[in-house]
Amino acid sequence: MAGVRQSLASISAERARTASRLRVLGVLRSSPAGCHVQQVAERTGLHPNTVRFHLERLESDGLVSRHVRRSGEPGRPPLAYVANPVPDAEQGRRNFGQLAEVLAQLVTRTNQDPAVVAVEAGRSWGLSRTGTSEAANGAAAIAELTATLDELGFAPEVCVDDDDGHPIILQRHCPFLEVAQAHQDVVCSVHLGLMRGTLDRLDVPVTVERLIPFANTAGCEAHLTAGGATSTTV
Numbered sequence: 001m002a003g004v005r006q007s008l009a010s011i012s013a014e015r016a017r018t019a020s021r022l023r024v025l026g027v028l029r030s031s032p033a034g035c036h037v038q039q040v041a042e043r044t045g046l047h048p049n050t051v052r053f054h055l056e057r058l059e060s061d062g063l064v065s066r067h068v069r070r071s072g073e074p075g076r077p078p079l080a081y082v083a084n085p086v087p088d089a090e091q092g093r094r095n096f097g098q099l100a101e102v103l104a105q106l107v108t109r110t111n112q113d114p115a116v117v118a119v120e121a122g123r124s125w126g127l128s129r130t131g132t133s134e135a136a137n138g139a140a141a142i143a144e145l146t147a148t149l150d151e152l153g154f155a156p157e158v159c160v161d162d163d164d165g166h167p168i169i170l171q172r173h174c175p176f177l178e179v180a181q182a183h184q185d186v187v188c189s190v191h192l193g194l195m196r197g198t199l200d201r202l203d204v205p206v207t208v209e210r211l212i213p214f215a216n217t218a219g220c221e222a223h224l225t226a227g228g229a230t231s232t233t234v
Helices: 002-027 036-043 048-060 097-110 114-128 138-152 177-182 184-200
Strands: 063-066 079-083 154-158 167-171 206-216 221-227
Touching: 002 036, 002 048, 002 079, 002 184, 036 048, 036 079, 048 063, 048 079, 063 138, 097 114, 097 177, 097 184, 114 184, 138 167, 138 184, 177 184, 184 206, 184 221
Parallel strands: none
Antiparallel strands: 063 079, 154 167, 167 221, 206 221
16 A cells, blocks of 8 residues: 555646646746746746746647747846647637547447457557657656546546555546447547557556446546556457
């Protein structure tokens, strides 16, 4: 249990760093003209070195850019950071429900084992997503996976399996619920593959052993374990 507690503590620390990074990004998005490091530090209450660390990560993720702010005063001009524009949420919103239904039907009708095909499709999706390409340890990888699922609308929550002490990611919301109810083998297998592909991209010895759809009234459960995947289906 000590190892599990340490792992959860590491996950908590990683989530705290992510929260701080989002605060830094929030400051830049509220300042169209950009800010330098000291300004961000003053507005977030973070140490300037911590701000620099987060800005470098945000820049590598393509979320912010930096440029030289010229003031006409002598001395080296300070670097200013600006948040890169994001697409308008309402303008970019589309209804993909019918498309997902058509694709699920196609996979079911054209493959003898649609779940295996769906897992591999989801894995390719996870591998192709932009973002961190490696993680320092399993806890950081789980935090990264949780952030990915949160971004996609799964409302994840990390907890521990009472039976074996392994981490579980409880997913309280399914953005593909209607299609999953009609084509659970395909949609849930894509979801499983997505999680495995994300962890494979991070290059850590952690994988999703199995996904239990609608495990309880709270949602679906993704059971994580060390080592390679042991099941190709949900």
